[in-house]
Amino acid sequence: MTPISAANILGLFNLPVPLPFLLDEIPLGLAVLDAERRIVLVNRALEGLTGFVQQEAEGIPCSYILRNKNCFDNCPFLQMRAASEPVVQEGDIINRDRQKIPVRVTFAPLRNAEGKVVGYLEAVEDVRALRAMDSSNRKPYSFGHLVGKSPQMERLFQVLPIIAQSDSSVLITGETGTGKDFVAEAIHQASPRARDAFIKVNCGALPETLLESELFGHQKGAFTGAVENKPGRFRLAHNGTLYLTEIGDLPLSLQVKILTFLDDKVVYPLGSTKGFQVNVRVIAATHRNLERMVHEGRFREDLLFRLNVVRLQLPALRERGDDIRLLLDHFLHTYVSQFQKPVQGFSPKALQVLLDYSYPGNVRELKNIVEYALNICQEDLILPKHLPAYLTESRPPYGEPAREEPSPSVLAVPVGDREESLDWAAMERKMILEAMVKAKGRRSKAAELLGWGRSTLWRKMKQYGMDS
Amino acid sequence: MKKILISLYGNDVAPRFDLATEVLIASMGEDGQVVDEKILVLPQASAEKLCHMVLTEDVQTVICGGIEEEYYQYLVWKRVEVLDSVIGPANVVMDHYRQGTLQSGDILLKRRQREGDENS
Numbered sequence: 001m002t003p004i005s006a007a008n009i010l011g012l013f014n015l016p017v018p019l020p021f022l023l024d025e026i027p028l029g030l031a032v033l034d035a036e037r038r039i040v041l042v043n044r045a046l047e048g049l050t051g052f053v054q055q056e057a058e059g060i061p062c063s064y065i066l067r068n069k070n071c072f073d074n075c076p077f078l079q080m081r082a083a084s085e086p087v088v089q090e091g092d093i094i095n096r097d098r099q100k101i102p103v104r105v106t107f108a109p110l111r112n113a114e115g116k117v118v119g120y121l122e123a124v125e126d127v128r129a130l131r132a133m134d135s136s137n138r139k140p141y142s143f144g145h146l147v148g149k150s151p152q153m154e155r156l157f158q159v160l161p162i163i164a165q166s167d168s169s170v171l172i173t174g175e176t177g178t179g180k181d182f183v184a185e186a187i188h189q190a191s192p193r194a195r196d197a198f199i200k201v202n203c204g205a206l207p208e209t210l211l212e213s214e215l216f217g218h219q220k221g222a223f224t225g226a227v228e229n230k231p232g233r234f235r236l237a238h239n240g241t242l243y244l245t246e247i248g249d250l251p252l253s254l255q256v257k258i259l260t261f262l263d264d265k266v267v268y269p270l271g272s273t274k275g276f277q278v279n280v281r282v283i284a285a286t287h288r289n290l291e292r293m294v295h296e297g298r299f300r301e302d303l304l305f306r307l308n309v310v311r312l313q314l315p316a317l318r319e320r321g322d323d324i325r326l327l328l329d330h331f332l333h334t335y336v337s338q339f340q341k342p343v344q345g346f347s348p349k350a351l352q353v354l355l356d357y358s359y360p361g362n363v364r365e366l367k368n369i370v371e372y373a374l375n376i377c378q379e380d381l382i383l384p385k386h387l388p389a390y391l392t393e394s395r396p397p398y399g400e401p402a403r404e405e406p407s408p409s410v411l412a413v414p415v416g417d418r419e420e421s422l423d424w425a426a427m428e429r430k431m432i433l434e435a436m437v438k439a440k441g442r443r444s445k446a447a448e449l450l451g452w453g454r455s456t457l458w459r460k461m462k463q464y465g466m467d468s
Numbered sequence: 469m470k471k472i473l474i475s476l477y478g479n480d481v482a483p484r485f486d487l488a489t490e491v492l493i494a495s496m497g498e499d500g501q502v503v504d505e506k507i508l509v510l511p512q513a514s515a516e517k518l519c520h521m522v523l524t525e526d527v528q529t530v531i532c533g534g535i536e537e538e539y540y541q542y543l544v545w546k547r548v549e550v551l552d553s554v555i556g557p558a559n560v561v562m563d564h565y566r567q568g569t570l571q572s573g574d575i576l577l578k579r580r581q582r583e584g585d586e587n588s
Contacts, residue, residue, distance in 0.1 A: 036580065061577075064555045
């Protein structure tokens with residue numbers, strides 16, 4: 001039997017027209033199912049929405065690919081008969097990028113010439129943009145999923161809608177947990193591309209060879225195991241946005257390919273000489289210092305210039321002042337309603353601990369701390385004992401923040417109630433640890449940062465049992 | 469001893485973690501043999517309650533279908549290994565896990581060939 005990619009439509013034109021080509025041009029996710037609701041064909045828009053490409057989806061029951069909420073308790077196909085009209089339902093799906101996407105799905109029976117149901121057609125519309133426009137969802141001090149009222153965030157909220165309207169490449173930088181992914185998605189949702197796919201690729205998560213095939217696709221037979229044509233993420237993001245996260249981890253050879261794409265907007269799949277013109281907006285993000293990487297020869301300067309058309313530097317949480325309090329209340333409110341717990345707020349002492357903490361993991365860490373505390377708390381108020389233990393200990397849990405920029409106050413120890421409660425030995429130990437991390441383990445450099453001689457540092461490290 | 473939790477939908481891995489109302493919890497010995505297996509039926513589907521169960525049952529690995537980023541990150545933060553977007557019957561998935569070959573995104577469900585295919 002002919003492969004599904006070779007299925008043709010006859011009679012429309014003088015020559016047969018491949019069905020997948022026709023469906024791929026429709027900017028709405030489409031799935032053709034057999035009578036047992038197994039996937040026969042998905043178009044490019046649905047591949048982008050779910051993250052499952054044709055070869056993966058074919059022959060699998062639709063509910064495993066689409067993963068729509070309605071698949072499990074309210075599948076309209078179960079009641080559908082030959083005479084049934086199409087049914088529209090709202091629901092949500094969880095795609096392979098772990099995004100929950102609100103969708104509107106139209107279910108229609110497919111009949112043969114005799115009127116017998118031979119399969120079904122599902123049309124899946126991403127309604128995130130519509131939801132975002134819904135004024136009832138608008139909250140003060142926020143943009144998309146971002147929350148903040150500090151001057152840095154206010155400035156960001158002002159420029160994001162303007163940036164969204166253009167097609168320029170965007171480079172988002174900032175420490176881990178500052179919300180780079182949310183900014184990228186907010187830009188896409190506020191842009192004219194919102195109806196089309198938002199495709200996220202983590203450049204650090206895949207080995208170089210796989211990443212090339214993932215991004216640019218491959219031609220059948222390009223390498224061992226390439227048994228089918230694969231479109232690649234650039235083509236899946238056609239008319240939409242491609243979000244390249246951890247761009248600093250992109251191998252140099254692929255940087256050249258991305259550079260070429262940004263210049264001529266043509267994608268060449270692996271093993272193919274034929275290029276595909278695609279209309280994709282590229283948003284890139286990294287927590288690394290790309291300028292330094294350029295200096296060290298690990299990142300191409302010309303690629304940096306092309307990505308750096310619009311640069312958004314997200315502030316670390318510790319630089320956002322009152323936002324910590326705002327975010328604590330925001331996440332507390334969110335989780336209280338989610339977990340349905342009668343927690344009123346934070347006790348003054350717990351709040352002081354939370355406000356004094358430096359949050360190396362930024363907003364993500366703060367959110368996790370609030371969730372943890374709410375899980376543990378069985379009382380009306382969150383007390384210090386409900387907070388993760390590392391907050392009330394001297395040792396940071398994950399080491400230093402994942403920033404690369406030199407900090408102006410390398411050894412600035414935050415002063416607060418919690419810090420004052422530490423004894424001098426613990427404080428000194430913490431300073432040594434911080435200096436050693438900053439100096440990447442070089443004792444002479446650490447001693448210099450501390451303003452001590454090498455022998456003093458060595459003596460103190462021995463004293464605190466840190467010399468092993 | 470290692471504990472593995474698989475969210476279930478019938479005999480298969482549940483397509484969605486947050487909508488699963490049954491879970492399989494298996495205890496695996498050092499030699500990779502399953503020494504204990506139990507199926508728990510939940511009163512209602514909830515990703516929060518499942519996360520809570522993962523922690524209270526001291527589960528080290530979760531195998532599931534689609535899972536939202538925030539629950540995935542939460543479990544990873546809690547040092548739980550999460551193998552997500554897995555499609556297939558729970559027993560086949562478990563065999564692959566025991567052999568150390570199971571990965572996120574694996575599709576182990578037998579595909580139905582289209583009518584007229586030679587192998588159908």
